[in-house]
Amino acid sequence: MTNLLSKLLSERDWLMADGATGTTLFNMGLSSGDAPELWNADHPDRIAKLYQGAVDAGSDIFLTNSFGGTRARLKLHDAQDRAFELSKLAAEIGRDVADKAGRPVVVAGSMGPTGEIMEPMGSLTHASAVEMFHEQAEGLKAGGADVLWVETISAAEDFKAAAEAANLAGMPWCGTMSFDTAGRTMMGFTSADLAALADRLDPAPVAFGANCGVGASDLLRTVLGFRASGTEIPFIAKGNAGIPKYVDGHIHYDGTPELMARYAVMARDAGARIIGGCCGTQTVHLAAMKKALEETPPGPAPTLEEIAAQIGGFSSDSDGTGEGAPAPRRTRRRTRG
Numbered sequence: 437m438t439n440l441l442s443k444l445l446s447e448r449d450w451l452m453a454d455g456a457t458g459t460t461l462f463n464m465g466l467s468s469g470d471a472p473e474l475w476n477a478d479h480p481d482r483i484a485k486l487y488q489g490a491v492d493a494g495s496d497i498f499l500t501n502s503f504g505g506t507r508a509r510l511k512l513h514d515a516q517d518r519a520f521e522l523s524k525l526a527a528e529i530g531r532d533v534a535d536k537a538g539r540p541v542v543v544a545g546s547m548g549p550t551g552e553i554m555e556p557m558g559s560l561t562h563a564s565a566v567e568m569f570h571e572q573a574e575g576l577k578a579g580g581a582d583v584l585w586v587e588t589i590s591a592a593e594d595f596k597a598a599a600e601a602a603n604l605a606g607m608p609w610c611g612t613m614s615f616d617t618a619g620r621t622m623m624g625f626t627s628a629d630l631a632a633l634a635d636r637l638d639p640a641p642v643a644f645g646a647n648c649g650v651g652a653s654d655l656l657r658t659v660l661g662f663r664a665s666g667t668e669i670p671f672i673a674k675g676n677a678g679i680p681k682y683v684d685g686h687i688h689y690d691g692t693p694e695l696m697a698r699y700a701v702m703a704r705d706a707g708a709r710i711i712g713g714c715c716g717t718q719t720v721h722l723a724a725m726k727k728a729l730e731e732t733p734p735g736p737a738p739t740l741e742e743i744a745a746q747i748g749g750f751s752s753d754s755d756g757t758g759e760g761a762p763a764p765r766r767t768r769r770r771t772r773g
Contacts, residue, residue: 439608440582441542441642444496445670450704450729453674453712454490454498455722457546459689461486461501471513473505476525483526487533491541493719494726497710498534498541499585500526502576503548506568508560519568520575527579544585544610545576547598554593562597569601577605584609587647587674590622592633599637609639610710612647612672615658619756626756627661634669645672648714650751651679652691652699656706656743657755663707663737670709675699677716679748689716693724698746700725702738 444451461472464482476483483501490498505523507516515522527545534541550568552560573584584607586598595611602609613621613630620626627646634644646658655675662671678691691699696713703711711729713721744750 439642440540441497441544441608441610444540444542445643445709448496449734450708451496451542451710452494452722452726452729453544453672453710454495455493455713455717455719456677456715457486457499457501457503459716460489460718471504471510471515472501473503473510473522473526474513474515476501476522476529477518480525480529483529484533487530489719490722491533491537493722495712495722496541497544497712498530499544499546499587500530500576500579500581501546502526502572503546503587504551505547505572505575506550507571508550508552508568509548519571520578523572523575524579527576527581531580542582543580544583545573545579545581545607547572547576547584547586548588549590549594554591554597562593565594565597566600566604569598570604573601573605573607577607581607583607583642586611588612588614590614590625592623592625592629595633596637599639599641603639608642610643610672611641612645612674614648615646615654615756616649617756618752619654619658619754627658628665628757631662631665631667631669631671635667640669643670643672643710645674645708645710647672647674648676651676651748652695653743653747653750654752654755656699656702656738656747657740657750659703659706659708660737660740661755661757671707672710672712673703673706673708674712674714675703676714677718677721680715691716691721693721695747696721697724697728701728701732701735702743702747704729705735706737
């Protein structure tokens, strides 16, 4: 499938993605518990500013403000019947920003988890999940998104449903999981599991990888896991800007621009073709990452010891793979920052 993202990947060694959506919108005045997607209709100027910040910092890709745009998530705000509309608006605002950039910029239609558990553990059926993702995908397509970007996923079932929905919409897609539980996702998936899944899905993702999670060090270890799998599908690294800390009533991420610049170079050298940030990653971080990627010559893949020394220690002794790996600990599902 010919699309702008595949074209850029064929021409470039690496691409820069964007940073945090939630963190940026909270800084603009979004209140905790509110649906960011409603701002696509109520405050389109702020959403345009969100996207423009990433473009100005050098991003080649930015994600739309539609992470919680499925009918299931919007139902929490009595806006379930606006799923198509709000995703379409998110992409339309993005399309306008990208078209004015003066260079190719990919509008990636963000699709987060439904927030519901699929059968047999939960009540959500595969068909219902596909229907919800498809509705959102059609909205993003109608608004002008170049690619669908499924993110912060924990279970294979969500990935499969999203792939089917992308196929129904006739859209290329990417997907990332959040490895936040001793190197695994909340549902126990490892980096090796995701690489194997990506290779056998039809349609295959344009790229796959990891976002959010615990911190940049852990995410880099996961990227090395993708590399070790031998997959030929490009992979994505979107790590958090450090570790979240509660300071003066607000969540603060302690990752400096300098740290994120080192992370970006290490992610590239580990094999990631698309590199960005997640929670806490602001435009100042993105600008430092872009500069470092442009000015630092490629090097060998970093070792775990080098990652720990330059980025910080790991949250667990294992990445969840191999014999003796600890069993996954169930945690709350995260949302994209």
